Amino acid sequence: MLSHQHEIFLEVARVLSFTKASQLLYISQSAISKQIKALEEFYKTGLFERHGNTISLTPAGQLLYNKLLIAKQLQQELYQEFKAANEQFSPQLRMTIGASTTISLYILPPVLSAYLQKNPNVQLTLKNRNSQNILKALLDHEIDLGIVEGVNKVSNVTYTPVxxxxxxxxxxxxxxxxxxxxxxxxxxxxxxxxxxxxxxxxxxxxxxxxxxxxxxxxxxxxxxxxxxxxxxxxxxxxxxxxxxxxxxxxxxxxxxxxxxxxxxxxxxxxTFNFIQRKGTENNLPYKDFIQFTKRQYSK
The missing domain is CATH 3.40.190.290 (D-Maltodextrin-Binding Protein; domain 2)
Structure with missing residues (x-):
């Protein structure tokens, strides 16, 4: 399981902002800075370059970010395999969904409520943006699943009609x-x-x-x-x-x-489609949520 420090680093590296990461994680900016400093001391190298009001990843920071994305995916696959072997295994899972306005306001709320009643150990976050920005958020690893209108020809994204x-x-x-x-x-x-x-x-x-x-x-x-x-x-x-x-x-x-x-x-x-980064199609929480949503609207 990724440490709390590494989870914080992932969020700061993704948004490239201590302030934004603080708002998204509901942690004070000083606490985030303290955790990043501790990681830099652990790795004996700087992870971020400071440029006045902006930051960027150092080569070491970029390396750590890339490896942690792989580790996070492996962690999800591990949870999936343990869940399949033992139904009593039910760790707290987080899933971030991005959806266009129509879906977020008029379609998803009852689905999310019904899904959470059946899956109390899942923590969901819904981000509402237009379709173009949802695709960008998916590719930037800001969300795990997206729901958008239509299909864009993006080679590393899969589309599932809903x-x-x-x-x-x-x-x-x-x-x-x-x-x-x-x-x-x-x-x-x-x-x-x-x-x-x-x-x-x-x-x-x-x-x-x-x-x-x-x-x-x-x-x-x-x-x-x-x-x-x-x-x-x-x-x-x-x-x-x-x-x-x-x-x-x-x-x-x-x-x-x-x-x-x-x-x-x-x-x-x-047509509204679920979008996923290629390679995550068999991730159990994502598959479950997609199938659950499709069942809700096939009734």
């Missing part, structure tokens, strides 16, 4: 300017409010429009907002048309605050 969702056009029910049924050509004269670049919702919309020979850049985009909730709250009080996941606007459609706008010949369906 569920599908529809992105629909919506506007305020008080909007006097937009009909509740449009043709594709009407989009050229309809003010739009859309998600920011890097959003999976935006990417799947852009792809669907491309297939209909409609370029998103040719449409009158009035505003881009970061996050589903911000976009939803904006369109509720504005005259723009927006595209949002059906899962995210179910309540507003039921209450009548928003109305769905049907667009002839345009259907936007997206």
């Amino acid at each position: 569920l599908t969702d529809e992105v629909i056009a919506v506007c305020s029910s008080k909007n006097p300017y937009i009909k509740h049924r449009l043709e594709l050509k009407d989009l050229y004269n309809t003010p739009l409010a859309l998600r920011e670049q890097g959003s999976g919702t935006l990417a799947v919309l852009e792809d669907a429009l491309d297939k209909k020979q409609v370029k998103l850049t040719d449409l009158p985009i009035k505003i881009r907002l970061g996050g589903t909730e911000a976009l939803k709250n904006f369109v509720r009080v504005d005259t723009c048309l927006s595209f949002l996941p059906r899962q995210a606007v179910t309540k507003e459609l039921q209450t009548g605050e928003l109305v769905e706008v049907k667009i002839q010949d345009l259907t936007v369906i997206r």
